[in-house]
Amino acid sequence: MLNLRTLAKECHARRTTDLDCKIFYHDKCFDGACSASLFMRFHRERVKTADRFLYHGLVHRAGALFDEGAFVDGENAIVDFKYSASPKLTWWFDHHQSAFLTPEDQKHFEAGQADGSQRMRKFFNPNYISCTSLIADTAQVNFGFDTAPLLDLIKWADIVDGARYESAKSAVEMAEPAMKLTMIIESSSDNNLVPRLIPLLTEMSLQHVLDQPFVQELVDPLMEKHLAALELIRSRATVDKGVIAFDITDQPTEGYNKFIPYYLHPDATYNVGLSKSSFRTKVSVGTNPWTPKSSEHLVNIAAICERYGGGGHARVGAISFPPDREDEARKAVAEIVAELRQA
Numbered sequence: 001m002l003n004l005r006t007l008a009k010e011c012h013a014r015r016t017t018d019l020d021c022k023i024f025y026h027d028k029c030f031d032g033a034c035s036a037s038l039f040m041r042f043h044r045e046r047v048k049t050a051d052r053f054l055y056h057g058l059v060h061r062a063g064a065l066f067d068e069g070a071f072v073d074g075e076n077a078i079v080d081f082k083y084s085a086s087p088k089l090t091w092w093f094d095h096h097q098s099a100f101l102t103p104e105d106q107k108h109f110e111a112g113q114a115d116g117s118q119r120m121r122k123f124f125n126p127n128y129i130s131c132t133s134l135i136a137d138t139a140q141v142n143f144g145f146d147t148a149p150l151l152d153l154i155k156w157a158d159i160v161d162g163a164r165y166e167s168a169k170s171a172v173e174m175a176e177p178a179m180k181l182t183m184i185i186e187s188s189s190d191n192n193l194v195p196r197l198i199p200l201l202t203e204m205s206l207q208h209v210l211d212q213p214f215v216q217e218l219v220d221p222l223m224e225k226h227l228a229a230l231e232l233i234r235s236r237a238t239v240d241k242g243v244i245a246f247d248i249t250d251q252p253t254e255g256y257n258k259f260i261p262y263y264l265h266p267d268a269t270y271n272v273g274l275s276k277s278s279f280r281t282k283v284s285v286g287t288n289p290w291t292p293k294s295s296e297h298l299v300n301i302a303a304i305c306e307r308y309g310g311g312g313h314a315r316v317g318a319i320s321f322p323p324d325r326e327d328e329a330r331k332a333v334a335e336i337v338a339e340l341r342q343a
């Protein structure tokens with residue numbers, strides 16, 4: 001059966017002369033979906049070497065992140081996700097502080113920049129709030145790409161990825177279309193949803209994307225789940241010395257609005273949450289985006305998460321453990337909570 005299927009695939013590959021560009025993007029992430037969409041439009045308008053675009057979501061998990069076999073023979077692009085030293089990787093854009101899984105990966109990237117061979121193909125800048133804005137600026141400056149029709153998308157990618165919401169209230173009550181789309185992207189368990197959204201995000205307004213029937217039908221049930229998560233976290237969260245901690249591993253979830261803790265406890269500075277989904281136990285560590293504390297008084301969250309094999313940004317990060325390693329995850333939570341309470 002397997003052989004037949006492989007054979008059928010090979011025959012298909014030989015028949016087709018289409019040039020594929022496969023875009024690997026940070027899955028379950030608004031910026032990841034916007035990055036994939038913007039990259040696709042830039043490639044279609046300015047690079048013009050692909051007949052067909054394919055989309056493949058990537059998530060952080062314990063162990064290997066990339067399956068070498070997923071790369072295609074045409075062009076492969078990774079956006080808003082960690083670097084791969086694979087010779088099959090054509091394009092790479094990332095803005096995460098923890099962009100390299102290993103020092104070898106970083107050396108490989110730096111060698112391509114130093115000899116100039118990859119300088120117009122692989123781009124890393126952790127100063128960008130969103131990967132979408134990194135791709136937009138890079139495409140405009142280096143390739144003459146017109147970003148004018150996409151300014152609203154870029155603005156919202158920055159707001160969402162940079163957690164630059166006006167208030168915890170606006171982030172949790174989600175009146176704006178970008179926030180409802182974020183909720184849908186972060187919590188959908190349908191692997192086909194984001195690949196359907198990606199081509200639309202650079203073609204129509206966010207409101208228009210939200211109004212699509214296949215999107216709209218997801219809103220009400222997710223709002224109900226969102227309110228249930230709000231109540232669950234309300235019942236579990238404890239606050240001590242400015243650090244919120246909660247454990248909802250007994251109620252597996254594919255994601256929750258990460259501003260709920262600050263909505264419930266606006267005076268807290270940090271939040272450490274332990275949750276569980278089908279494929280991982282996740283420790284989420286965050287800084288209250290509305291804290292009055294200045295950045296020099298805040299702890300670097302990426303540095304903490306990296307010590308446990310996770311990563312992220314200065315203000316927010318995460319660590320993934322295999323689903324059956326809850327004990328290790330719980331130990332990490334206790335240590336991180338203690339460290340943040342002392343900070």
Ligand SMILES: [Mn+2]
Nearest residue numbers: 031080131161
């Ligand atoms: Mn991002």
